[in-house]
Amino acid sequence: MVYKVLTYTLIGIEAHLIEVEADISHGIPAFNIVGLPENTIKESKERIRSAIKNSKLPFPEHRITINLAPADIKKEGTSFDLPIAIALISSSLNISTENLRKYLIAGELSLNGEIRKIRGALSGAFLSKKINLEGVIFPEDSSSEAAYFTDISVYPVKHLLEAINFLKGEIVLEPAKPKKNIASQNPLHEIDFSDVAGQFHAKRALEIASAGKHNVLMTGPPGSGKTMMAMRIPTIMPDMTIEESLETTMIYSAGGLLSNDKPIINKRPFRSPHHTSSEIAIVGGGTNPKPGEISLAHNGVLFLDEFPEFKRPVIEALRQPLEEGVIHVSRASISVTFPANFLLVAAMNPCFCGNLGDNSKPCTCTYAEIQKYRKKISGPILDRID
Ligand SMILES: Nc1ncnc2c1ncn2[C@@H]1O[C@H](COP(=O)(O)OP(=O)(O)OP(=O)(O)O)[C@@H](O)[C@H]1O
Ligand SMILES: [Mg+2]
Structure with missing residues (x-):
């Protein structure tokens, strides 16, 4: 039988x-x-x-x-x-x-x-x-x-x-009943946007970016607070709706990233993959495709610090998801689509040494070096950054 x-x-x-x-x-x-x-x-x-x-x-x-x-x-x-x-x-x-x-x-x-x-x-x-x-x-x-x-x-x-x-019917199991705290969707953040002192223009730009979901690129010398500000963007975005929370939770579930302690995602995700990350890690894939960083940032923020240091194919791979809000990953045997609707926040120094435009420290880069550094970010990507 x-x-x-x-x-x-x-x-x-x-x-x-x-x-x-x-x-x-x-x-x-x-x-x-x-x-x-x-x-x-x-x-x-x-x-x-x-x-x-x-x-x-x-x-x-x-x-x-x-x-x-x-x-x-x-x-x-x-x-x-x-x-x-x-x-x-x-x-x-x-x-x-x-x-x-x-x-x-x-x-x-x-x-x-x-x-x-x-x-x-x-x-x-x-x-x-x-x-x-x-x-x-x-x-x-x-x-x-x-x-x-x-x-x-x-x-x-x-x-x-x-x-x-x-x-076999020999024991009875209680169905799982997770604590429903979705009504209290306002999760507390440990950090807050108000931690940022001064920087009026940068803060205003980020407020507009997060309100209107505009992708942003921050340029500034080392220590000017780019990383610090980016980490605080999710704290000024509106709370997740239940639909958004469900969508993002589904992706984390597929990635095997949830546990009984944290069964849902109700805070806007903030993902900041390192610039040495591979294309598969960022956009998703593998033989049995798994969601990548851009999908884990769905309904939240994808922060790419030291933007020009990312590998060229990684940066170019962002073009389609930035346009469509989804990523199609095709492999020989299978083609899958992951949601990837994120706010892109990128940060870079103005030049190699980082001091260009800083009045207190001289920039030691040559003109050619500055051009080369900036060329790493292609036109089509810059077009998608408002
Ligand atoms: N406006 C600010 N308000 C409060 N703290 C700040 C501000 N700007 C910078 N800092 C502090 O300075 C330190 C360096 O900032 P951060 O790492 O964000 O700089 P960065 O611009 O990302 O530099 P790098 O280009 O080297 O990555 C942080 O510890 C941060 O707390
Ligand atoms: Mg930084």
């Missing part, structure tokens, strides 16, 4: 339904996973075997075939461990197939059967609502983020045995 367990895979920040089918037949013992699994899933076999054995559950020493359907979507990540393990041992434990079909199940297993957090739990919860499931069985560490914005029952599990006993 073939046992089926429902789970999901992330494409961008969207969860897509995947059916894990397990067929156990007589023959030489083997363990195969088919249906376009990437390396992380192929590796999961050993984790699953150990987790099942160490939980004192019966591991079927037969010919095991796991199919991940639909077979045309590439699957990657560790969240398949739990659904595969459950599909494998359901037959020997007499878990009813009816019970299995009620839930969307995901989780990474450790060798002793503990369940670790997953990426995209929030999208997974939305998916299960869309297809009218009774609930989801997710790692305890991912349960608050999944439950916060959805009214679906999120059953948090810490150990494989807990998930199995729940599916």
Whole structure:
């Protein structure tokens, strides 16, 4: 008999339904996973075997075939461990197939059967609502983020045995209920724009920029407070609406950056990647594309300090998201879109030595050096900075 367990895979920040089918037949013992699994899933076999054995559950020493359907979507990540393990041992434990079909199940297993957090739990919860499931069985560490914005029952599990006993109907689990403090959307910031002394013109420019969502470039000598002011921009932006908070939370969830202590993003994000960051880190990507810094700054501020020091392709890659508010990442097998609607705040020195225009310190750069420094920022990018 073939046992089926429902789970999901992330494409961008969207969860897509995947059916894990397990067929156990007589023959030489083997363990195969088919249906376009990437390396992380192929590796999961050993984790699953150990987790099942160490939980004192019966591991079927037969010919095991796991199919991940639909077979045309590439699957990657560790969240398949739990659904595969459950599909494998359901037959020997007499878990009813009816019970299995009620839930969307995901989780990474450790060798002793503990369940670790997953990426995209929030999208997974939305998916299960869309297809009218009774609930989801997710790692305890991912349960608050999944439950916060959805009214679906999120059953948090810490150990494989807990998930199995729940599916067998031997224990009752309380659905996760994160503290709803979304009404108090006004999160307190530790820093404040009023910390900035003087700098009347710069402050006014930044106030206008943040009110009208205009991208800005600050130029000034070292120590003039560029970094300090940029960090305080989110504190003068309007509070996030619930929709904005949900959008940004979805991205952080897909990046695996949330926890039960911090299940949602309700403060406008401030991201300041270092200028040595790679293009993938900034715009997103990888074989199974993950959101990059520009998406993590969605509905907030992306601060690029020492702007000319960023690699040319990184700066150029910002052009499309600055225009459209989204980034399309295409790889050989897949093309995904991440939201990336951010306020760009860039900072640079006026020249190499930084002293150009400073009356107290002489500038030691040659004219050619100044031109070269400024040329690093291309015209099309400057066009997008108001
Ligand atoms: N207007 C200001 N009000 C209060 N503190 C300031 C102000 N300007 C600068 N400072 C202080 O001076 C220090 C240096 O500022 P900051 O690092 O922001 O300068 P910067 O312009 O980013 O310099 P660099 O070009 O070297 O990166 C900070 O510790 C900051 O607290
Ligand atoms: Mg600085």
